[in-house]
Amino acid sequence: MRGSALWGWLGPVLVAIFGGVLRFTGLGRPHAVVFDETYYAKDAYALLRYGAERAMLGDSDNPVADKRLIAGDLDIFRRCADYDQCASYVAHPPLGKWMIGVGEWLFGMNPFGWRFAAALVGTLSILMLARVARRMTRSTLLGCFAGLLLALDGLHFVLSRTALLDIFLMFWVLAGFACLVVDRDKARERLVDWWESAAVSTTGPRLGLRPWRIAAGVCLGAACAVKWSGVFFLIAFAVLAFVWDMGARRAIGLREPYRGAFSHDLPPAAAAFAAVPAFAYALSWTGWFVTDAGWGRGWDQATSAGPLFFVVDSARSWLKYHFQVLGYHSGLDLHHPYMSEPWTWPVLFRPVSFHYPTGLPPSACGGDACSQAVIGVGTPALWYGAVLALLGCVAWYVTGRDWRAGAVLLTYAAGWLPWFYYAIAQNRTMYLFYMIPLVPFMVLAVTLMAGLLLGRADAPPPRRAAGAAVVGAFALIVLINFWWLHPVLSAETLTRAEWWDRMLMTSWVTPAPK
Known part of the structure; x- marks a missing residue:
């Protein structure tokens, strides 16, 4: 590793x-329940109080309940003696939601509180990338370049300021x-040390x-415990890691590198990418297992016999619940005005309107109409x-x-291509923000190409200068583009004309064709 x-x-x-600073400044704005916060902010609070999601008074997206939530009236969950009537079916x-709940526990049940965890992990992801x-x-230099680009991405910025799961x-x-x-580097270091010992x-x-x-297995299990689409990345990374193992054994000149990888690396890899993620996933359901408040829990039946029956019956109820959720996702085809097809996502054809209140007075912006x-x-x-x-990669x-x-191409394919099946075979309802797990890898692709443009440290100075000019100009363009869009990413009040100027395509605002 060069440099300090x-x-x-x-x-x-x-x-x-x-x-x-970009993400935490004005985090409580808008002071409203934004888009699907109407589900996750409430589910997170129910997890804190009851250990499982709980049904509210009225529908979960009831605007009356949203107003009570903003007003600080937290008595919005059903009162009933039978927990089967109180439990909420969630997808x-x-x-x-537990992570969102941490912010609510620290800062209260308010927009800043339920968005705090999103802003925190969004910021940490910049450092990590x-x-x-x-x-x-x-x-x-290239590491900082990658972090800067992620900090300036509009979708990453919005989701870092919204209590959604993605x-x-x-x-x-x-x-x-x-x-x-990191594991790839460490494994190769061990192989080199072994080779130099003349074994x-x-x-x-x-x-x-x-x-x-x-x-890595823990993290990927946690990804699946946030959304099931994490399994696409789990499978892809398991394949990627094993390919790296085979390549490492071949690189040091072993006569039978592939047999060595299958006999020495595959069994522990299976544990790391199967048993460990499964344990991490199941652990996230602790609240459902240890309380009687969860949907389909069957607590009375599970506790009617001994400990062994409790475990077996709880597992049966848990798996039954999962099959119900699988059926829900497989049949999710309701039309939404901001749904989009996955092949349109890379060109930003159809974003999602998270918040757009009506009835703003002209005095709010000093114009004829405000947005x-x-x-x-x-x-x-x-x-x-x-x-x-x-394409360069x-x-x-x-x-x-x-x-x-x-690695970048495999990850991008794993996170993007499966949605083509759901779009073609099932006509599933999907949105642009499903791309957010891929944004860091898009940035990595840009960073790798920037490295090629800059050239090696010993490249001729004119070559380095030309590459630096191109890379620097690109970073500046991204910065200006983000600055221009920032008001419509952060709920600033603008005149209608200023808002319209920031809409790149009419498909950003007009109803999509059914």
């Missing part, structure tokens, strides 16, 4: 602080990937305990640049088999 170890941390931390695992990019490129899914996916990159073997050694791989919006959309300059960068991998390009 101090700046290797200080640079990414400073970039993360910059991103954190996602509980971990993301900067460090991962530094490790992958061996450049502190930002937590992104965080755990990125954390799992980061752990695997004789055709398959190589067993590498022993690999804590970073176990940590106050939160629109979930990526920074166009970054996203369109990422499309080109991903394809060419780079085909011609040079660079592991970094391959």
Whole structure:
């Protein structure tokens, strides 16, 4: 690793602080329940109080309940002696809501409280990506460049300021990937040390305990415990890690590297990518298991016999609940005015309107008509640049088999292509913000291409200067683009004309065709 170890941390931390200031400033604005916060903020509070999601008075998206919530009236859950009547059917695992609940516990049941955890993990993800990019490129400058781009992405910014689950899914996916990159370096260090000891073997050694791989399994299990779509990344990263193991054994010149990988690396990898994530996932349901408040819990039946029956019957009820949720997701095809198809996501054809109140008086902005919006959309300059960068990674991998390009492409495919099946075969309701787990990897693609443009440290100065000019200009364009969009990402009050000027396409605001 070239450069100062101090700046290797200080640079990414400073970039993360910059991103954190953007995300925490005005976090309580808008002072309203935004988009699907109407579900998750309330579910999180119910988890804190009861250990499981609980039904409210009226429908969960009842605007009357939203107003009571904003007013601080928290007595919005049903009062009943029978918990089966109080339990709420929910479509996602509980971990993301537990994380939202931490902010509510610390700062109260208010917009700042239920958005705090999202802003925190959004900020930490900037630091994490900067460090991962530094490790992958061996450049502190490129690491900071990656962190800055993520800090300036509009979709990441909006989801870091909204109590939805997707930002937590992104965080755990990125954390799992980061752990695997560290594990890759550590495993290769062990193999080199073994090789230099003049040991004789055709398959190589067993590498022993690999804590970073176990940590990756925990993180990927946590991703699945936020949203089931985390399983796409779990499968992809398991394949990726094993391919890295085979490549490492081949790189040091073993005669039978693949047999060594299958005999020495595959069994512990199976535990790290199957048993560990399964345990982490089940652990997130602790509140459902240990209380009688959860949907379909069957507490009276489970406690009617001994401990063994309790475990067996609880597992049966839990699995039955999961099959119900699977049926819900498979049949989710209701029309929504801001739904979109996955092949339109990379070009930002149809963002999601998170917040747009009506009836604002002209005095609010000093114009004839006023707008106050939160629109979930990526920074166009970054996203369109990422499309080109991903194509560059394809060419780079085909011609040079660079592991970094391959890792980015596999992750992008794992997080994007499965939605094509749901769009074509099931006509499922989907939204642009499903792309948020891929945004860090889009940034990594741009960073890798920036590294190629900059060239090696020993490249001719004119070559370095030209590359620096191009990369610097791109970062400046992204910064200006984000600054221009910021008012419609953060609910600033604008004139209608100022708001309209920031709509890149009419599809951003007009009803989508059915």
